[in-house]
Amino acid sequence: MVPRVQLPPEIQLAQRLAGNEQVTRDRAVRKLRKYIVARTQRAAGGFTHDELLKVWKGLFYCMWMQDKPLLQEELGRTISQLIHAFQTTEAQHLFLQTFWQTMIREWTGIDRLRLDKFYMLMRMVLNESLQALKTRGWEERQMEQLLGLLTTEILHPDSGAPSGVKSHFIEIFLEELATVGSRELTADQNLRLIDPFCTIAAQTQDPVVLNNVARGIFEAIVEQAPLAIEDLLNELGEEEASEGAEQERAARSEEPYGKPEGSFCGAELDVSEEQAGDDEDSASAVLQFDYEAVANRLFEAASRQSTPSHNRKRLYKVVRKLQDLAAGLFPEDDVPERAYRSLREGRRGTRTEKRGPRSRLQDKTGPRGREGVCGDPSSGPERTRQGTRADPAAPQEQPRGRARRGAHKRRRPRAGARKQVPGCRGPEVKKQRTRESEK
Numbered sequence: 001m002v003p004r005v006q007l008p009p010e011i012q013l014a015q016r017l018a019g020n021e022q023v024t025r026d027r028a029v030r031k032l033r034k035y036i037v038a039r040t041q042r043a044a045g046g047f048t049h050d051e052l053l054k055v056w057k058g059l060f061y062c063m064w065m066q067d068k069p070l071l072q073e074e075l076g077r078t079i080s081q082l083i084h085a086f087q088t089t090e091a092q093h094l095f096l097q098t099f100w101q102t103m104i105r106e107w108t109g110i111d112r113l114r115l116d117k118f119y120m121l122m123r124m125v126l127n128e129s130l131q132a133l134k135t136r137g138w139e140e141r142q143m144e145q146l147l148g149l150l151t152t153e154i155l156h157p158d159s160g161a162p163s164g165v166k167s168h169f170i171e172i173f174l175e176e177l178a179t180v181g182s183r184e185l186t187a188d189q190n191l192r193l194i195d196p197f198c199t200i201a202a203q204t205q206d207p208v209v210l211n212n213v214a215r216g217i218f219e220a221i222v223e224q225a226p227l228a229i230e231d232l233l234n235e236l237g238e239e240e241a242s243e244g245a246e247q248e249r250a251a252r253s254e255e256p257y258g259k260p261e262g263s264f265c266g267a268e269l270d271v272s273e274e275q276a277g278d279d280e281d282s283a284s285a286v287l288q289f290d291y292e293a294v295a296n297r298l299f300e301a302a303s304r305q306s307t308p309s310h311n312r313k314r315l316y317k318v319v320r321k322l323q324d325l326a327a328g329l330f331p332e333d334d335v336p337e338r339a340y341r342s343l344r345e346g347r348r349g350t351r352t353e354k355r356g357p358r359s360r361l362q363d364k365t366g367p368r369g370r371e372g373v374c375g376d377p378s379s380g381p382e383r384t385r386q387g388t389r390a391d392p393a394a395p396q397e398q399p400r401g402r403a404r405r406g407a408h409k410r411r412r413p414r415a416g417a418r419k420q421v422p423g424c425r426g427p428e429v430k431k432q433r434t435r436e437s438e439k
Contacts, residue, residue, distance in 0.1 A: 014058030
């Protein structure tokens with residue numbers, strides 16, 4: 001009898017993670033976390049690149065098999081938080097590297113019904129990777145390692161990443177960075193974090209990547225500039241308010257007689273503190289940038305000789321916007337006024353176009369109607385006589401408001417009919433007069 005071959009634990013876990021039953025998959029996820037913690041704590045332990053690829057293949061199909069949005073979100077959060085089970089930075093970066101390699105390899109096989117949950121998984125993994133960077137105090141060396149990994153695996157032209165992965169990563173990077181580190185990161189640190197996008201935007205030959213970086217990173221910074229300044233002013237106001245509250249408390253402690261309990265002053269203070277907390281929670285997280293420094297860095301990348309002309313032209317437009325922001329000019333203040341002016345000019349143009357044919361018809365019909373009444377004084381009697389001799393079928397003078405309707409409802413003459421000239425008698429009129437003379 002042939003002895004049964006014992007499979008490595010990574011393959012066993014991957015098989016259970018891709019099982020049909022949800023209970024089996026949930027147990028496999030919990031066992032995987034314990035296995036990662038136990039193995040990374042060893043002195044000679046750690047995972048290899050191939051072992052983590054097998055683990056991520058099981059996790060990928062674990063997410064593939066999961067249905068129902070709430071359960072998908074819970075599973076995505078559990079999978080993304082596995083990065084904190086690794087004890088060293090190198091192991092965490094290897095875990096992230098194999099995740100992005102797995103997504104790039106399996107991306108073409110994802111159908112449109114399962115696309116949203118893998119978009120969510122990428123967002124959650126990026127968020128947790130930035131959280132791991134935050135726990136280490138945003139160290140510069142750790143920051144450079146993470147940015148180098150993301151650039152090599154996703155943004156670099158030789159990475160082989162599909163356009164869907166690149167576009168989604170560019171779209172969510174600033175959002176997740178603001179969610180994690182908007183309170184701690186300085187303008188210099190934010191400039192270092194977006195530095196790879198400056199290089200990629202200047203070097204890429206793909207117009208889709210260039211457009212996504214310009215819109216998702218740099219133009220997003222321009223659009224969020226008023227919110228960033230408002231956030232900065234709110235922080236300064238909070239600091240002043242806290243200093244004023246401390247001075248007020250110190251003044252109260254110096255008073256000989258304190259106010260009785262249950263007074264309205266304490267209640268008002270509690271309410272104001274609650275409102276301040278609610279405002280802080282409801283305020284959107286915005287990153288702070290030195291716009292002049294960002295413009296200089298982007299100009300330096302775009303002005304190189306190796307930069308394609310199309311990229312240079314596109315990036316120079318963004319540089320001008322950033323320079324305007326550095327000078328204190330906000331585009332949001334001018335856009336509504338310009339849009340309002342163009343809208344009014346467009347409406348006026350459409351009105352003149354609509355009035356054009358009517359005014360022409362009025363010029364043709366109106367003066368004829370007025371000629372019989374307000375004509376030249378020298379030729380007045382002759383025109384009045386011609387007007388009395390005119391044929392009744394001819395259009396007569398109508399009131400001012402109905403002149404336009406008559407102009408549009410003129411009947412076409414029948415085929416073969418002769419044009420009647422005012423003052424000439426037709427053959428039917430001559431026959432009627434001869435019959436009357438015979439009688």
